[in-house]
Amino acid sequence: MTFADLGLSDQLLRAVDESGYSEPTPIQRGAIPSVLMGRDLIGIAQTGTGKTASFVLPMIDILAQGRSRALMPRSLILEPTRELAAQVSENFEKYGKYNKLSMALLIGGVQMGDQVKALEKGVDVLIATPGRLMDLFQRGKILLNGCELLVIDEADRMLDMGFIPDIEEICSKLPKSRQTLLFSATMPPPIQKLAAKFLNEPKRIEVARPATANVNIEQRLVTVRSDKKRDVLRDILRHDEVKNAIIFSNRKSTVRELATSLKRSGFAVGQIHGDMDQSDRIAEFDRFKKDEINILVASDVAARGLDVKGVSHVVNFDVPWQPDDYIHRIGRTGRAGMKGIAVTLATREDAEAVAAIEKLTGVKFARAAAEASPDEAAPAEPKRGQKKTTKKKAAEKKSSGEKPARAKRAEQPPIEQRDDLEESRMPSPVVEDIEPAWNGPLPSFLSVGAA
Numbered sequence: 001m002t003f004a005d006l007g008l009s010d011q012l013l014r015a016v017d018e019s020g021y022s023e024p025t026p027i028q029r030g031a032i033p034s035v036l037m038g039r040d041l042i043g044i045a046q047t048g049t050g051k052t053a054s055f056v057l058p059m060i061d062i063l064a065q066g067r068s069r070a071l072m073p074r075s076l077i078l079e080p081t082r083e084l085a086a087q088v089s090e091n092f093e094k095y096g097k098y099n100k101l102s103m104a105l106l107i108g109g110v111q112m113g114d115q116v117k118a119l120e121k122g123v124d125v126l127i128a129t130p131g132r133l134m135d136l137f138q139r140g141k142i143l144l145n146g147c148e149l150l151v152i153d154e155a156d157r158m159l160d161m162g163f164i165p166d167i168e169e170i171c172s173k174l175p176k177s178r179q180t181l182l183f184s185a186t187m188p189p190p191i192q193k194l195a196a197k198f199l200n201e202p203k204r205i206e207v208a209r210p211a212t213a214n215v216n217i218e219q220r221l222v223t224v225r226s227d228k229k230r231d232v233l234r235d236i237l238r239h240d241e242v243k244n245a246i247i248f249s250n251r252k253s254t255v256r257e258l259a260t261s262l263k264r265s266g267f268a269v270g271q272i273h274g275d276m277d278q279s280d281r282i283a284e285f286d287r288f289k290k291d292e293i294n295i296l297v298a299s300d301v302a303a304r305g306l307d308v309k310g311v312s313h314v315v316n317f318d319v320p321w322q323p324d325d326y327i328h329r330i331g332r333t334g335r336a337g338m339k340g341i342a343v344t345l346a347t348r349e350d351a352e353a354v355a356a357i358e359k360l361t362g363v364k365f366a367r368a369a370a371e372a373s374p375d376e377a378a379p380a381e382p383k384r385g386q387k388k389t390t391k392k393k394a395a396e397k398k399s400s401g402e403k404p405a406r407a408k409r410a411e412q413p414p415i416e417q418r419d420d421l422e423e424s425r426m427p428s429p430v431v432e433d434i435e436p437a438w439n440g441p442l443p444s445f446l447s448v449g450a451a
Helices: 010-018 026-036 051-063 082-095 112-121 130-138 155-160 164-172 189-198 226-237 252-264 278-289 323-330 348-361 391-399 415-420
Strands: 041-044 075-078 103-106 125-128 149-152 179-184 203-206 217-223 245-248 269-272 295-298 313-316 340-346
Touching: 010 051, 010 082, 026 041, 026 051, 026 179, 026 203, 041 051, 051 075, 051 082, 051 149, 051 179, 075 130, 075 164, 082 103, 082 125, 082 278, 103 112, 103 130, 112 130, 125 130, 130 164, 155 164, 155 179, 155 189, 155 323, 164 189, 179 189, 226 245, 226 252, 226 313, 226 340, 252 269, 252 295, 269 278, 278 295, 313 323, 323 340, 323 348, 340 348
Parallel strands: 041 179, 041 203, 075 125, 075 149, 103 125, 149 179, 217 340, 245 295, 245 313, 269 295, 313 340
Antiparallel strands: none
């Protein structure tokens, strides 16, 4: 099947062809004809499956007829993050270059004045984050009663970020006789409830089992001590097969510190986290897309907002707190049919989170061959003539009051390297599901070319 078989216009097919695409993905094959027919739709698809084009392409043809009016957008696309909203706008510019559709982007972190001016002129497509949209609506700068088509994208992420009440309020202000499209990687009960309330007999298209990772992504787990994580990360990044990589951390502070540490080690690295201005985040992302830097350290604000072809590796420096976030983090690689590697660094304390991810995905991690760390190494075999200490003799020494030999104190790293150690060393129960810490050479499976 080709895009021409889906009923798209000649102008749109020309733009798609010039973008380098010839065959629609499964979600595009299932969604585009239904959207063109005016049906409500629920699309369940993982990130990296071509989901955005499955609603952008038919929307361009649907909106080709008609005229926009001031302050009254003809269509509305809701996105959970600024990055995703910006990338959807790029898709409209790319595929809609032979159509004369007007578009506005409403996101926080930038000046509101230019956004208001665009709305005053009238727009065919409004792409917005819920917070900024509600702000402008309450100021009387936008009217929603002319919206013919609504897209709720990344609905489960909206749920995670607490946007569902805003979405319900926005939906209540739109005309009832509209077309509504809802896309989500998973369908938890609150999203099912939202769909039942605001969609009219939707067609359901599911191209992958909920909470499954892209089959093009090879997933591996490396068990490591907390104080060795940065050493292991640097070994991974120095591997010849790592073309570029996105590194995810749970905390903004860790993102900043990790980026600084990697720069000191000679890597071309940038960072994206929620404390940065939107303009700075976009600038860092553009540097990564243009290969000015090949390492990008990010918090989960970027987990679903980064769309770069050819990312060879994703590294979870921290195991994500929510198992759903794991799916979306690793989805930054293995896109557009390409192969990718996802590596997760896990300590003993991460056993519960790792188990939650394995339960959600239904996949058991392939763990790296673990080697005992120096202070955990087994006793060496005794030399000839030297008596071997048995458990029985050790118990006898203990009962007799004899003190065992004190273990040699582990060497402290040089002062200039101590800032590379993890800040948090809070004790927690040892869980035996995670193997002993890995401190050996880089495993061969971390190579993109590995079988």
